[in-house]
Amino acid sequence: MMEGTEYSKAKGTSDVQGNRSQEIRISVDLSNGEKAANIQRMENVRQSLHELKIDCSQDNVPGIAVLGSGGGLRAMIALQGTLQELENQNLLGTVKYLCGVSGSTWCMSYLYKHEDWPKKLPTLEKGLCEKLAGGSWEMNKLLDALGAAVDEDDEYSLTDFWAYAIIYEMLSELDEALLSEQDCEKGKAPYPIYAAVDGKRLTEASKTSKEIWFEFTPHEAGFPSPGGFVSTTHFGSEFENAELKKKNKQKNIGYLRGLWGSALASSEEIKKAIIDSLKQFIFGRNVDAAHLQEEKKQSETYRMRSVLKDERNLLRKDAQVQDYVTVCEILEKESVEAAKQTPLHEKASIGVWTLPKIAFKTLPLLRTWTWGSNRNFLYKCCDIQSGDLANDDIISLVDAGLAINSAYPLLLRPERKVNLILSFDFSSGDPFETVKMAAKYCKENNIPFPKLDEKTLEKDKDNPENCYIFQEENAPTVIHIPLFNRVNCEGKIDEWNEKYSIFKLSSYTDQEIRDLLRVAKQNVSNLNTKERILAEIQNAVK
Template identity: 45%
Template structure:
């Protein structure tokens, strides 16, 4: 590789090239450095004194769970801000439905200051109608690409139908909101399907992360600038630059596991029916009143619809998701001959592995000391915690000891569980529905707000939002207590080292 002049910015030196390094991206370093000023000011307001270089790195983990997770994370963040605690957070990391909330927030450079109005906007959006014709146009364009997969259909039809929004923006557009220090730094999770099928969730090679600056294979410490993700690479260098992926596609990629395989197939087949109706020239009555359709009968339109149906059915037969150009193709800088040979990778919802992105936030370079894990799962509220324990055990990652005796009340959990460990981050685990915020109705609430539920009225939106907010307001003192405990422990270590 040619040498780049020292006077050029790092990003220009490495533009269009694979980066192999344990280090975080320069963009993430820049964003978290700016964020330290905000965190210090927040802690000062609570009487917790520290230098900027000593501020504890606190991370929020939002689990998957479809629209339930999206709405609940909005409520969680709003209540944290309401109590002045959100500004203490360095990282916000999401899986599946939580990424839908995050991707919407980070369009606003100062979203942390607008959470009440953004909450109202989310409610209005979910109560609005969706545009079938707009979705069809985006899907027609996507179907022309050779890497078309079920993720495209899921993104532009199913997720759009659920969220009532198409976002043509890009992930790199979120750099302003992640670098200015006003908001936590965002991390989005996915997994590599091929690695997952062979290695399962306890291998770091399975995990893939996205930030506004880079896309990365966690286990291989291999990254590319997010603007080049999806472009054609060979030998670690871009060969053909492709247009940056839009946020609607990413929402489908990150959130493609709202139910079982059978439920997903049912969704896709039901959503294909308007195309079949349109192709036959008959009026569409599918989901009548939920969207507006138009009949287009020119030859070009018929060809486009036929292509969509043909390609989608073909992908259904092969169960083909998240097909993306592999930036590690023929790149000798990694220890994986198989990955080097693959022109295409397949990325899917990280919820199929661990429904909370512990592997990403536990990267030692991120130096996280306190994890606020908000679990929006519909089943066992401790499953992600147990999986995180096993993942860390197999990968020799420090994690606090979890007394499973505390986790026996699966159907009647408490609202918070706190786990501390020597030389390990403290974990605060918050089950969404619990005996504090919905006493006597935990099972009923899980049944009412299923992951496969695709529509919400205003009353149910408020009910779910309130449950998430109570988990914060009832535990604000516990969160502050753990921050103080971390700072006290750090100060004692510093004193002993003198």
């Protein structure tokens, strides 16, 4: 295995087929881009500490990180409020890394479109409220994006449909920006890390395995363990033994939001959401008889209808989706009635058979439950030391919340030198599940982690305090802050959890958003919490 930032046998260029690619890096080290960003950021951190009357030398700047857990829309909104209040309390400037899972990544990708977003948080918060509460989505835009994914992406999966048909409607934004465009090398904001896991290797037993974790940064995407990365610009392109075979279009933020946030509900609810969305497309579509007669002449149409019929029969055997097979039946029906309104295909810039084509490619994936399909940049890479990872030409990346709903494994890489973690937990259920899973992960992988007081956590499970500190010598200190607690939601924790269910697949009202922002901010502005965070920052410097 090659060390440092060398690329796998990189002697060719990255855009000429057949040459060894400089886009693949086999190493456990950080990328050059992240290193450069950290140099700039740590100087800004030192200045922020000085403003808090905490002085340290350039060699003694603490590595402070903020973790945002998963939690759907409530995580997106709550992280926005949390970061706003950290900035209000002059604490955000001390943070080196910001790392998110699922809904938290939606907030991060919204903010990082602006290089100096910490100074624009009030305006961005207002924009987020307007977007979520009063925003709108366009069917034309949705179908254009989905139609392009169906036509152009050989690795089309449920993630594409989820991103363009579900997440877009939830967030009222189909973000076509690119992750590689997020400018963070001047250190004006914490360095961003977005989490995912390898769905093919994810099992109940492997949730605490190092090798399933996958990370995205503006510079690279890859597996920290065993140490295999590709430049973010080439994520999704086709490689073989570190040779670039085909350069594919870079995945945009809209798609990545679907990949990062694909575990918002149970599999049954997700299936229902997808098929109901397909039904919405089809029920709203009327096609005149003359147009249908013309389309019937095309053999591709007949082939598609035949396969759809076979797929319907297979889906009937699946109890979870048998109530929705009418989608296939609708597609098989030939409407001879004149359209009573402007046909959907005429409203959108797509062909009349794009809708059946979308269903044709999506419905089989419900049966096989295929998510996050992307070209494996480590395919047949002889330099990687990782079991069967190099054997598959396709990897399946899914929401990291399916493993640990907070990305401790990515922050705890020793190369990142993090010694203080501010964990803001927006997940549902046990408010300590993420930190307990993190402790288990670290124990099984011989990574230093503070000991937890299991008795206290069990006692407080249904009525948590607003701040817990876990610390131990030679281990990072963890400050764990549950979203809804006995301080900001006194006596009403269950009500808040029910009101802001992480399974909610539609947005909140303006007032609901502002209420959630308020309680999230209280978790930072509370005098006790702020003083404890400051004290631990001082300890980290020492």
